Amino acid sequence: MALCIPVNLRRGIVARARTVPLRNTGAALSPMNAFMLMQGMETLPLRMERHCDNAKSVAEYLKAHPKVEWLATLGLKATSIIQWRKNTSTAAHRL
Numbered sequence: 001m002a003l004c005i006p007v008n009l010r011r012g013i014v015a016r017a018r019t020v021p022l023r024n025t026g027a028a029l030s031p032m033n034a035f036m037l038m039q040g041m042e043t044l045p046l047r048m049e050r051h052c053d054n055a056k057s058v059a060e061y062l063k064a065h066p067k068v069e070w071l072a073t074l075g076l077k078a079t080s081i082i083q084w085r086k087n088t089s090t091a092a093h094r095l
Contacts, residue, residue, distance in 0.1 A: 010045050010048075013044075014044060017041055018037075018038075018041060055073075059076055060076065070087050
């Protein structure tokens with residue numbers, strides 16, 4: 001997996017995502033909307049894990065592609081943050 005969120009941090013994010021909207025808007029959700037919101041929050045860790053796996057697969061594909069000159073991602077071991085910063089600052093000066 002690429003840069004994914006630890007389990008204990010996920011629980012805090014989910015708890016906050018459940019309580020803050022209720023505090024700000026009140027408990028005025030319809031039963032179906034409440035059910036859909038809860039389903040979305042409960043499946044968020046699984047969806048993020050899949051998202052990270054897909055992003056890593058795309059990065060590996062692009063890294064191996066002959067038409068790609070350089071790749072700016074932190075999920076691959078071979079990508080150096082220093083080289084990434086040099087490439088992005090050089091690209092910004094070209095604009």
